[in-house]
Amino acid sequence: MIEALIFMLCIGAICGLALSIASKVFYVYEDPRIAKVEDFFAGANCGGCGYTGCSAAAVAVVDGKAPPGVCIVAGSEAALKVAALMGLDPGTAEPITSYNECKGGHRATDKYYYSGLNTCKALAALYGGKRDCEIGCIGFGDCVKSCTFDAIHMGPEGYPVVDEMKCVGCGACEKACPKSILTIRTMSERLLHFNEEDDALAPCRQTCPAEIDIPKYISQIQSGDYEGAVNTIRERNPLLLSCGRVCPHPCEDYCRRGIEDEAVSINQLKRFVADFELDSEKHLPIPCAPDTGKRAAVIGGGPAGLSCAYFLRRLGHSVTIFESMPHLGGMIRYGIPEYRLPKAILDWEIEGILNLGVEARTNATFGEDFDIGYLAAEGFNAIFVGVGAWVDYTLKVEGENLGGCYTGIDFLSRLAGGEKFPLGRRAAVIGGGNSAIDCVRNLIRLGVEEVWIVYRRTRAEMPANEVEIEAAEHEGVKFQFLAAPMKVIGDEEGNATHLEYQKMELGEPDASGRRRPVPIEGSETLLEVDTLITAIGQRPDMFFKEKSKRLDPLEITRWNTIDANPETLQSSIPHIFTGGDSATGPSLVVEAIGGGRRAARSIHQYLTEKPVAPVKKSLFKRHIPGTIFDSVKGIERTPRAEMPELTVKERITSFIEVDQVLSEEDAQKEANRCLSCCRICYNKDVG
Amino acid sequence: MGDYIVLIISCIFINNILLAQYLGNCPFLGTSKKMETAVGMAFAVVFVLVMAGVITWVVNQYVLTRFGLEYLRTIAFILVIASLVQFVEMFLKKSIPALYAGLGIFLPLITTNCAVMGVCLINVNEEYTFVQAIVSSFAYAIGFGLALILFAGVRERIMLARVPKPLEDTSIGLVTAGILSLTFFAFKGMV
Ligand SMILES: Cc1cc2nc3c(=O)[nH]c(=O)nc-3n(C[C@H](O)[C@H](O)[C@H](O)COP(=O)(O)OP(=O)(O)OC[C@H]3O[C@@H](n4cnc5c(N)ncnc54)[C@H](O)[C@@H]3O)c2cc1C
Ligand code: SF4
Secondary structure, three states: OOOHHHHHHHHHHHHHHHHHHHHHOOOOOOOHHEEEEEEHOOOOOOOOOOOOOHHHHHHHHOOOOOHHHHHOOOHHHHHHHHHHHHHHOOOOOOEEEEEOOOOOOOOOOOOOHHHHHOOOHHHHHHHOOOOOOOOOOOOOOOHOOOOOOOOOEOOOOOOOEEOOOOOOOHHHHHHHHOOOOEEEEEEHHHHHHHEOOOOOHHHHHHOOOOOOOHHHHHHHHHHHOHHHHHHHOOOOOOOHHHHHHHHHOOHHHHOOHHHHHOOHHHHHHHHHHHHHHHHHHHOOOOOOOOOOOOEEEEEEEOHHHHHHHHHHHOOOEEEEOOOOOOOOOOOOHOOOOOOOHHHHHHHHHHHHOOOOOEEEEEEOEEEOOOOHHOOOOOOOEEEEEEEOEEOOOOOOOEOOOOOEEEEHHHHHHHHHHOOOOOOOOEEEEOOOHHHHHHHHHHHHHHHOOOEEEEEOOOHHHHHOOOOHHHHHHHOEEEOOEEEEEEEEEOOOOOEEEEEEEEEEEEEEEOOOOOOEEEOOOOOEEEEEEOEEEEOOOOEEOOHHHHOOHOOOOOOOOOOOOOOOOOOOOOOOOOOEEEOOOHHHOOOHHHHHHHHHHHHHHHHHHHOOOOOOOOOOOOOOOOOOOOOOOOOOOOOOOOOOOOOEEEEEHHHHHHOOOEOOOOHHHHHHHOOOOOOOOOOOOOOOOOO | OHHHHHHHHHHHOOOOOOOOOOOOOHHHHHHOOOOHHHHHHHHHHHHHHHHHHHHHHHHHHHHHHHOOOHHHHHHHHHHHHHHHHHHHHHHHHHHOOOHHHHHOOHHHOOOOOHHHHHHHHHHHOOOHHHHHHHHHHHHHHHHHHHHHHHHHHHHHOOOOOOOOOHHHHHHHHHHHHHHHHHHHHHHHHOO
8 A cells, every 4th residue: 555655646746757858858838828829818729710620720829820819719808818918909899791792583493312312411512502593502401510609690591690699700601611602701802802703693693793692682671671772782883872873784684584574673673772771861881991091082082982982991992082073973063964863862882982081182183283294192002993973975077166066074073063154946966875965955945946966876786774775755855767977067256057968778797797878969958057065975185194104004994994804903004903984985884883892902012012813714804604594483573663753844944853762562472573583492391 | 469459459350449439539539530630540549549558558557546536536547647648758859859749639639538538447447467558549540540540531431422412421421430430330340
């Protein structure tokens, strides 16, 4: 007994001694702060921070390789404590959470269930996880099994629902999901994300130039979450009130419902929620990332410039907009007329963007009031040039400069600026695009008795939106098709009295497949007019390039647009970026908004000293193969919501907005017509 | 030489520490869900088992037997192995940081691994010589690694299969381990 005790004491002592000597000999200096930092961490060893366990993360923090907020489980309070210990600024920890891209929807019968598989991974490996559509959620819940924080469950429709309160953003579900349906992102990452081939994208969402998550906001409308819908749209488009009014909605052309029925009225739903926010008279809060201390200058306060400024601001950069006109808005203020987009609404929308802390300097023309040297001296690290396309093309015919003759943008912008014109009884507008229509509809409202559109080709070839042409017809505009202006005839006082035009007929189809109009000899005709507006297209004004030697390397295309990489929008001068009409030529508001965000992404890369590179597996102006169907089964035809409009009489005597908003009931009905596409997959409940 | 080969084969296959002796079950079930962890664990066991085999043999031969204290073997071994693992951890951290980073989290796990203890006791019971003890420890460790990696492969496949709810995870793991162990019985007649 005594022996045993002595022995145990001895062996204990030896082991203890050996270990203490070893700890002295093999002592590796460890910063005492490591242990303290580790104490603040959650101790879950979940690996969500990207390090092998909490102690490795603590080492990284002390080495300055990881930010104080590295532990995603412990949250911001711990980050503050760690930061205090390390004497750092807690700064940049943006919360990360998991987002589910898939909203369930119409699931196909489950034909592979009997082969004995019950995990998403297996189905994806064996069958590509597809039946009708290659993208949607499989619904066997690998993500639910993978989540150690109990933050995901299978919702009633059989697709995963993330509990944002519980989610710590550890990324386990993202790894478990074979279909890239669950993604772990910070707000900035979401704002910077562009459509990729592997994303779960409905056809409308693939088509929208601003890449708005359309099915998501429609499903939020269905569930009555109008604020949520506004926020969803705002992740891609800061000008939802304006777009909801003027967008020609290219997305609706690809709506899957439209294959068998009338397309869902996507844009009216956008307008419905945008107006919901407007009517509440309170701007919904918009979160921004912590300040980065970098500065960007945005030249031009049109949709492209506003969008770029908005996204840069939300990414944490400080932004100043320089605008040559007295107010922001660009073409949507000075081109698009009051009766389509009331200025008060536009003001409210722009106010929301400026409230984020975007500085705006109006009446400041680039190339006149300031130049690139000034921007450099002021410490702007990057420049966005979104100056639009404001120079009208002219007819180049005799008499074009007589009194009573105007050009389209010039006329519209002066009108929007409050100028009064001495208008007569009869007016003609030359051109067939949206600007021409906007001119005639304005003229009608200004009291001109007879208003003509004179267009070279036929109605079918008019580039203006169909709805706009119809509205003009209803309002009593007269059309003279197949007419080429020859000259303007004036009286002794130099005022226009007649437009002489030559009649045309359609000849052989040209390169674009349209039949080319050819003049009929001797068919010159006179049209009596006292006002004549030429609206035959416009191009950007690049005069500022000549004003500064430093802009010599800036390449300009032969359409007078800035030559930039179409995907990064970086120009030939690395710190100058562009977007909107000045990059693409006259286009659409959504296109300019999408371009603004695209440029914001590149500028963000540039400012954070990363290479400016296009998106990998980019879907730029493309659709995912196999997602555009020829037919869709099981659709019951239901008529699309009618847009409420003012009567013609009310319209032509005022500038009151013509198109009205849907009622809540109609909006609900319309939202429920959405098929929640791109979500077709296995049915968990069948088989 | 022939003896050693027989010893190695019997330790790896016939008396496989996991599947024939049923020792070390907790790491067997705990670290076999993923191939990566299984491989890490296997290496750590090889490393520690050889060290433990050597030191316990020495302790047994020169201390316990000498003073006639064989009845204290188990408790003495526990102490020695635990200290050894601690020691090795410190040593690696200072001298071979790369190896430490690789085996890192597995080392402390082995402190309480009964397979290690079991092998040390077997070495003593079988009255192996010093060299035999080293060879047997090494071979047992290889056997451990082999069984663990095989099992991890099987379990990764099972993850993809449709398992009845009550049998999911560990239950089906145990059933599989049983079947795997049956297959190892086939080696019984080899030597
Ligand atoms: C009459 C008309 C009707 C339209 N209707 C529609 C429609 O219904 N739906 C639709 O989607 N699209 C429509 N569009 C097209 C749409 O308005 C444009 O595509 C869009 O506004 C382009 O945005 P942007 O920011 O690129 O340019 P702009 O909106 O043109 O903005 C450019 C801004 O830059 C400023 N600027 C220019 N030069 C300088 C300088 N040197 N220094 C400082 N600032 C400068 C300008 O003042 C302007 O504010 C219409 C266009 C016109 C002309
Ligand atoms: S396919 Fe659906 S259920 Fe399966 S892991 Fe992905 S999101 Fe979860």
